[in-house]
Amino acid sequence: MxxxxxxxxxxxxxxxxxxxxxxxxxxxxxxxxxxxxxxxxxxxxxxxxxxxxxxxxxxxxxxxxxxxxxxxxxxxxxxxxxxxxxxxxxxxxxxxxxxxxxxxDVVVDGVSDVFATRLGVLDPQPIEAGTDPGTGIGRVGRLAEPTTLGVLARRLAVLLPATASGVRVAGDYGDAITTVALCGGAGDSLLRHPAVLAADVYITSDLRHHPASEAREQAGVAGGPALVDVSHWASEWLWLDTAAAQLRAALPGVTVTVSEIRTDPWDFVVTQ
Structure with a gap:
């Protein structure tokens, strides 16, 4: 064909x-x-x-x-x-x-859906619902078993391809984590969403100083999630294998390949 x-x-x-x-x-x-x-x-x-x-x-x-x-x-x-x-x-x-x-980003088996599923989030639902059932921005759900923020961060470091910026965390290493909200790519627009505020942790990318600082300060007053900032590219790269499988199923005989080249813009980090 x-x-x-x-x-x-x-x-x-x-x-x-x-x-x-x-x-x-x-x-x-x-x-x-x-x-x-x-x-x-x-x-x-x-x-x-x-x-x-x-x-x-x-x-x-x-x-x-x-x-x-x-x-x-x-x-x-x-x-x-x-x-x-x-x-x-x-x-x-x-x-x-x-x-x-x-x-x-918004579809079932889209960027955030794949990210949540690969992380082990059960029955992930959109943070902000779209027009069709199951669609929308970001995902939120529960882990099969409670964990700690530090262990979850280490799980992310293994799941995601390595980048210079790694996995950055705002919160105590031993914080209990059951409910996870996440958004593949840049997701600071969702920091004040009720579903995010009700989660134990919010995982996204490109968190800037002031929005992240304000979110953590507000959490100290009224409660709110720990924050995990991961590479924008890495959080979206996970989706490519699923997209490739969907294309192969819909286009029999067409060769579909996935790039493993890191296109995260940062090359190295220097620490004291």
Whole structure:
């Protein structure tokens, strides 16, 4: 059975409907001709120089990424800009580019759902419900057995691919943890959500100083979760294997590969 780029795009939008995307987002097809045949798809969190080169090297006809390359408006795709250079390399190599971003965050078996399941959260439910049952931003649920914050942090360090920033924790090592709220990627917008405030711990990425400090100070007054900050890339990379399996099932005969290149932007950390 053969598939065109139009066929694959339709499958992707069935798996991760564009209707689920946030209003500010820009998922969907970035470049490619709808009639081109697709026999190999390469998945990555980010379209950066290394992953684009990898997709071309493995002979992919389509690169499917989580983060849209053209999320913000651009006025040029000249090749002395990195976005222009990446697009030119993809086009010249006959490799299309498709993004599934917040539309892949909110679905069942999406980014946060996979993260929660892999961590051992039972029956994870959306923190902020979407329009369809089971969909929405983030996930919250209970662990099969209570643990401590320190042990959970170590579990995360084993589960997630290693990065320079590692796993950062705000809370006491021995704090009892039963209820876990999490959001793959940047999730500080949910810090004051009732479901997060009621959890024992909130796991997300890109927590800035002031929101994290204020959340912990408020927890000392009125209760609230411990915080765990993990790499944005690492928290979303877990989803790629599930997405690849879904594509293989929907597109028999198409080769689907997953990048293991670390696209977390930080290379090393220095401590005293």
């Amino acid at each position: 053969s598939f065109s780029l139009n066929d694959v795009t339709r499958v992707a939008h069935d798996l991760w409907p564009l209707s689920g995307a946030s209003g500010w987002d820009a998922p969907g097809l970035v470049t490619g001709r709808s009639t081109d045949p697709i026999s190999a798809i390469h998945l990555a969190v980010d379209a950066v120089s290394d992953t684009v080169d990898e997709a071309i090297a493995v002979g992919a006809d389509l690169m499917l990424v989580h983060h849209p390359l053209l999320l913000r408006g651009v006025v040029t795709v000249a090749e002395d800009t990195y976005k222009g250079a990446l697009l030119a390399r993809l086009i010249r190599s006959g490799c299309a580019l498709l993004a599934a971003h917040t539309n892949a």
